[in-house]
Amino acid sequence: MFSWLARTASACWGPVRRYARMSKDEDDDDPLLWSRDIERHSAGEFSIAVVQANESMEDHSQVETGPIATFLGVYDGHGGPDASRYISDHLFLHLIRLTRENGAISEEVVRNAFSATEDGFLAHVRRTREIKPLLAAIGSCCLVGVIWxxxxxxxxxxxxxxxxxxxxxxxxxxxxxxxxxxxxSMEEVRQELRSLHPDDSHIVVMKHGVWRIKGIIQVSRSIGDAYLKRPEFTVDSSVPRFRLSEPLRRPVLTAEPSIYTRVLCQQDKFVVFASDGLWEHLTNQEAVEIVYNYPRAGIARRLVRAALDVASRKREMRYADLKKVEKGIRRFFHDDITVIVIFIDHELLFSPNSSVPDLSVRGFVDRVGASDFSLLDVVSANGNSTA
Structure with a gap:
């Protein structure tokens, strides 16, 4: 298998088209790597980096900053970029709307923002199914963090x-x-699925050495993947990749998020948010040690580089050679990877930082503009800015 991959990659080690508007420094000219080295947020600084592997970039990400809060999202799409792009365009706006309606950010507000995003994407699938029927088989993981x-x-x-x-x-x-x-792949997830589907002996199946739900997908929760949630979105059975062994009787995936709340303390120094492409190659401890031991500026790019170095060594390659492999073929070596590192400066946590701009950063597409966090000014002015 590796010899075939090596031959395929070698054939593509020619000049690679460079993306416009992509950050690059002198010693790191990977044409598929984008980053913003350091920016400010309401409680510190952040760094973001993305590297593409798929033919179409399926990871989307964003950081939204304002004087009273910070929002970040990592959206790891599968089957195509449609669901992850939709989340990037809508979830934060739902959060802002619901926060204004409720007067504060809370677990319930975050949960309802996820639900509204899921409902909106499924409605989009329903509207467009005649012209794009495979949209029902596109979904995305969704990881969101909010510092309020x-x-x-x-x-x-x-x-x-x-x-x-x-x-x-x-x-x-x-x-x-x-x-x-x-x-x-997690035993507790398989047990959960079997307990929810006691009459379905094929709810999780080992296929090609990997545990998959219905023999199709590894993740058990997502936005999208409509054909695994509602019978009305059945995908054409002539497409083997999405063929169910029997008609869907009830959802096998869910869009109910796991929510975690933490009051930040002095010992909490930073948080790494990343798609699974990073964790495939680095352990949790390896990642935090890199962040802790190197300067803040460019730290997300350093984490991506560390993962790519590991991916290269696994294939008995040098990173210098991996950089020459084109998107699409590069997926045989690593996944799309998105990393956001958010630093926590505790002296900034307890008072609004008016010098922090309302900034919206979209990963990889390199879109930077004003954030809609300004819409929360009325919440802050009313004194309802605590959860």
Whole structure:
């Protein structure tokens, strides 16, 4: 298998088209790697980096900053980019709307923002199914973090992961995973699925050495994947990849997020949010040690580079050679990878930082503009800015 991959990659080690408007430094000219080295948010600084592997970029991501709160999202699509792009365009806006209606951010507000996004995407699938029927088979993992005053809210669907770096008693950095991986490779996920579907002996199936739900998909929670949630979205059975062994009787996937709330303390130094492409190659502890031991500027890019170095060594390649492999073929070596590192400066947690701009950063597409966080000014003015 590897010899075939090596021959295929070697054939593509010619000049690679460079993306416009993509950040690059002198010693790192990977044409598929994009980053913003350091920016400010309401409680510190953040760094973001993305590398593409698929023919179409399926990871979408965003950071939204304002003087009273910070929002970030990592959306790891599968089957295509449609669902992850939709989440990037809509979930944050739903959060803002619901926060204004409720007067504060809360777990319920975050959960309802996920629900509204899921409902909106399924409605989009329904409207467009005649012209794009396979949209019913496209979905996305969804990892969201919100810092609202001194509280961190995290909501997750799928196997992207948030890991916090905490300072230990000996000033060593300790990794603590804040999210659960909703992936059939996890025994607890398989047990959960079997308990929810006791009459379905094929709810999880080992296929080609990998546990999959209905023999098709690994993640058990997502936005989209409509054909695995509602019978009305059945995909043409002539497409083997999405063929169900029997008609869908009830949903086998869910869009109900796991939500975690943490009041940030002095020992909490930063949080790494990343799609599973990073965690495939780095452990939680390896990631936080890299963040802790290197300068903030460019730290997300450094994490991506560390993962790519590991991916290269697994294929007995050099990273210099991997950089020459084109998108699409590069998926044989690593997945799309998105990393956001959010640093927590505790002196900023308890007071609005008026010098922080309302900034919206979209990963990889390199779109930067004003954020809609300004819409929450009325909430802050009313004194309802605590959860």
């Amino acid at each position: 005053k001194e509280t961190l809210y995290i909501a997750n669907l799928g196997d992207s992961r948030a890991v916090i770096g905490c300072l230990g008693r000996s000033n060593n950095i300790i990794a603590q995973q804040l999210t659960s991986d909703h992936n059939a």
